[in-house]
Amino acid sequence: MEHSTEILLHLFIVFVAVQVGAEVAQRLRMPSVVGEIAAGCVVGSSVLGWIEISAPLEVLAEIGAVLLLFSVGLETRIGELKRVGGVATMVGIAGVLLPFILGAAWALMSGFDTPKAMFVAAAFVATSAGITARVLQEMGALSRTESRVILGAAVIDDILAMLLLGVVTALQTQGGVDVVNLLLVLLQAVAFVAIIGLVGARVMRGSSMMLEAPINPHSPLTISLALCLGLAAAAAYLGLAAIIGAFLAGMAAAETQQRHTLEKQLQPITALIVPFFFVVTGAKIDLGQLASFSVVVSLIVVTLLAAAGKLLGCGLGAWSLGRRGALIVGTGMIPRGEVGIIVASLGQQMNVFGDRIYALIVAMSLLTSVIAPPALARLLAEPDRRSSNNADAGTGS
């Protein structure tokens, strides 16, 4: 009885904090996600200590991230994503290479041996699509070319990051890399994405009737949510991020006739559950770890390197979109979020590095997640400078 009271109280605190945080952020003309992460930080252990991250809260956060990417997928048409496939691939590859090189250079200079430096560098790589997706959704920018490039690149980024993690993990434990196994892993991941992305969409296009077959009046929604949970679990089983599966499920559901009903019905659900993802992200920030001057300096260096790696790498990959488009894509790929935290936890468990580096990587992952949204929102809100430049040029001539 008392345990359940405590859980309800925590849910209440989290839910109220997140609404207040979002409201304050929006009044300050910032994306609500910044306020939600900040709210988590405030009610979390390092400031007020009103909540602690329990397994149920973690699962709610996970469901929140899954539902968020499902709703983003629902606003993404596979045809439009394919149109930016080339650019997205270049963004994904360059956005993995450059942060990896910068991360490895920093780790080598910090005194790690080569295998360990490779592992640290892997934590610099993976982008967390959730935070950027939310900003894009909130700004009504999901139909922009840059948004499609970011979402496509996030899928490729995740596949590459998973492979990379496989390689660097193998380097630690066996001293050698099992190429055949890695190729198998790669093949599985690519096959999963290709089959769901291409065949799944086609199947869903023809099965709108089937969604209405059950007696349950909400059956299009419940069947789609089942698909979402199933593909999220399948993606996680293959070593990909669960949210990639949820995103693909959303894209498949977007091909059905019921997509607009689904979008509408999903809104109250995401309003309830998605904030848990951001508040838990915020509650994981341990401000106490950052109390010393040298740590703060290291953190700034690491965060700048991590941000610069994505900004330059992804920006170069998206150069064909113009300077501002490249800047939007690069900024959108900066947040590391929970993916960086997962790699850091793995490294700590495997004794690749100690508590200090762990705290640094976690703080970097969260810091990149906090600095990117306001920058991205500003870039998206600005009137397109290229076109206004053109207009100026027109007036001037």
Added chain:
Amino acid sequence: MEHSTEILLHLFIVFVAVQVGAEVAQRLRMPSVVGEIAAGCVVGSSVLGWIEISAPLEVLAEIGAVLLLFSVGLETRIGELKRVGGVATMVGIAGVLLPFILGAAWALMSGFDTPKAMFVAAAFVATSAGITARVLQEMGALSRTESRVILGAAVIDDILAMLLLGVVTALQTQGGVDVVNLLLVLLQAVAFVAIIGLVGARVMRGSSMMLEAPINPHSPLTISLALCLGLAAAAAYLGLAAIIGAFLAGMAAAETQQRHTLEKQLQPITALIVPFFFVVTGAKIDLGQLASFSVVVSLIVVTLLAAAGKLLGCGLGAWSLGRRGALIVGTGMIPRGEVGIIVASLGQQMNVFGDRIYALIVAMSLLTSVIAPPALARLLAEPDRRSSNNADAGTGS
């Protein structure tokens, strides 16, 4: 990573099982809740063993029950509930007394000493409003007089059951009852229900504007959900069932101008989360415990006593509604659900009784929850016999 994969897989299994169960039940013309509980039983440890009840699943189930009663409260007007206050009070009191007497008689005859028999009897008392509420909602019967009596009586029932549990617990541990403390507990509970039920509704009636104040377009929903979680936590803190708080929050929200929007937005949320409550209820049924003949006989006796206690007690209380109305109210109060399970767990922890009685009470609680819904659905679906009898009499004369 692997842990999170497993959780996602469990969520997927639970979600698919519950949809299939509900669909099968509805095709067999049974309330979907029966199919959902059965689905939980099938995927649970005693049949397929595909899922186990983890803390996150328990919390999802709890949130499901809370949201269910919130949505039921949203369809209940405080004015209409007050109109049946007298009948509901009689139903609540008689529905506590008779099951308690029958339970105590059975326990005394089974060889328990008086204090322990009182505790066993307490497990016969509390009604779980969630299961009945769902059936009433599904049959579109929430506006019937019988439904209002059931909901009002469930609140009174819960207050009395909590007091009774306080008394019997005190009997075990101290050998004496602290009357002053119990009166304080009673006062707190009654004050909570009265304040929220009366003042809360009035406050909400005047604050429809406030719900629209935040920037968030879903603010009427998010503020109402915050109220729901807050009052659920408060009710649990006072020793009442959390769902009583959620029900009161729903009734308060029903007084706002946005009630129809809230109802509509809540539907997809409850479609996603409420089934977890029923599937977890079903997954707790341990069929292995019921494998011996003597246990089955005891279980049948206990379940019949528990059902008869409510049917007669509540039926007598609701006699003014006519024979069929009394039957509906009595049947609706039969399910013990999670409340009986909570009392049983407490008794086991306090060594009042052993594993066999624990299993019996749990099985009785679940069995009453499974047998009541189809009976209730049949009673609700039947054309009113009183009026058809009158018509027959008219033809005969």
